[in-house]
Amino acid sequence: MPVQVRGEVLSVKRVGEYHEMTIVAPGIAEHARPGQFVTLAVGGTPTSMLTRRAFSIFRVAERGVYGGTVQVVFAVTGAGTAWLAARRAHDSLDVVGPLGRPFSLPRDPASATLVGGGYGAAPLIWLGEVLRRRGARVDFVLGASRETRLFGSLDAKRMATTVAITTEDGTVGVRGRVTDVLPTLMTRANADVVYACGPMPMLAEVTRIAADRGASVQVAVEESMACGIGVCMTCVLPVVGEDGVIRMVRSCVQGPVMDGTRVRWEDIGTVPEGTWGTAPVAGATSVRSGSR
């Protein structure tokens, strides 16, 4: 069950083009699992930025000198993340977590291939460590547009059987994308399950590749969120249920981790015909926007 706590920044450090923030957040670290996320209020009090910023949990330390800590990794993409990047040790932060569904872990020792795009690698590092402790074989594919946007390759190398790196500009590793090398790697590792986190087009392609090879695939989706707790209905995407019905599903509470094969990737950003709650007769009525 998530809690809202007044956290304290322990450190903020630059890692390539990203920022890695460690927050003392008692009550969150103890219950978090890989794939879950936290939300942070930004801008201080009062603030003109009302939506909380959501970040996958990179790591937790259940107890230390300062109590439980959570780490998040982010890129500065706007005023909210710029404000976060400017935080310093001892600054106070409003933290809610742990939120969302975590990655599910294989019951028996399995071969797991973890695919991260950019700082989407963050939750996979923690997941990899958990999988290793459970006796799984872990292989990583990490990619980014350029070297400074790679995340976690050193941590990955410490635990994985193999680590493949791709960059689109070829500054390091194989020139290209994670999906270019994934099929070969999966074959070599005899992968049973693929875990992925990164941009949505990457997740769509990883799902296709994994499914083609008969592996199960769990992805942590990246949809823009407003509340993070399941009340605002902002972060929805079309997902096919076990009953075969498409529903607009909230990625904050029914995700962010989903079975990749259930997501209607090609229909994201639309409400596909036949979705539960659409009129059987397609007639795009002009409806006044703004009613919640």
Place this chain on the structure above:
Amino acid sequence: MAQMRVLPGQPDAAATAAVDLRTRLAGLALPNPVLTASGCAGAGRELHQFVDVASLGAVVTKSIMLAPRAGRATPRMVETPSGLLNSIGLQGPGLEEFLAHDLPWLVEHGARPVVSIAGESVEEYARLAARLRHAPGVAGVEVNISCPNVANRGLVFACRATDAATVVRAVRQNTAGSVPVLAKLSPDVTDIVEIAAACVAAGADGLSLINTLLGMVIDTTTMRPSLAGVTGGLSGPAIRPVAVRCVWQVHEAMPEVPILAMGGILTGSDALEMVLAGASAVSVGTAIFHDPGAPGRILAELAHALAGLGFARLVDAVGYAHRPPEPPPDAGAGSGTVTDAGADAPAEGSADVEAVTGPPQVRR
């Protein structure tokens, strides 16, 4: 504006606890005046992880329609300065699922459910009300009339007095007499008092002021509207002065009509502002997205602010900003603006209030 953050255990907690926060919305007695706003707390379940739904004045549900509804395509939300612009499209499970799962859950957890209903025709509103009539535990009905009227070229009910009144009349006729009907009005009208008066004449027991303002954002990178729905409803502190103005105008014209105010309430002093303008209770909406603990915090801050101003009872502050500019007359002498504002509240100690509420509570 000064930010007040009062937590239990602070030195003035005793003074705060001494304020009688009980209020009434028409026939509905509430232990305190802080409610959720429709569409911002689902049906209470998710929020309950952060705020005990029983500790809220009431839970106003997300608008329920007859049939399940998928809502609009994404993007559905964009942040604006001190505001949010949304185009969710009333995604929801539909009435039957609400009655089977959500309403019983609210009742079981001690919440007072005020059910928001939305429809595309007068008939749909009437059917919703009729069906709710036999559902146990409904404390009130809020009519979301900011929906397009399919029978009238998609014109929003809330924007025409006759359309608004027709819906309210249909709902009132199909609702038990003991259950108050609140009409939620749109600020996007020429004269909100005219619409308010029409709704009251049609049987509304109270008014919810205000719904979102219609707005739009264009992404200057893609050079297209930011929302898939093109336009959206603006909420948050950005619209608060508009809400205060609407509450003020309606309360001035019809001081006897209870008002539930919403529109950018983020702090206790924001809530107090609405009360002073004439609101008997307030709904917290967008603030929940920012701070899931907001309803409890705002209630504590409101109690603290009232105590600081010397109010022993919330109802005495309702509409207090409308008092004449002259120094206040002696207690009980003539103009009676202070007590006048609480005219809808019963005399202190009436059996009816005592039965429903316990001692005033600040926060659980």
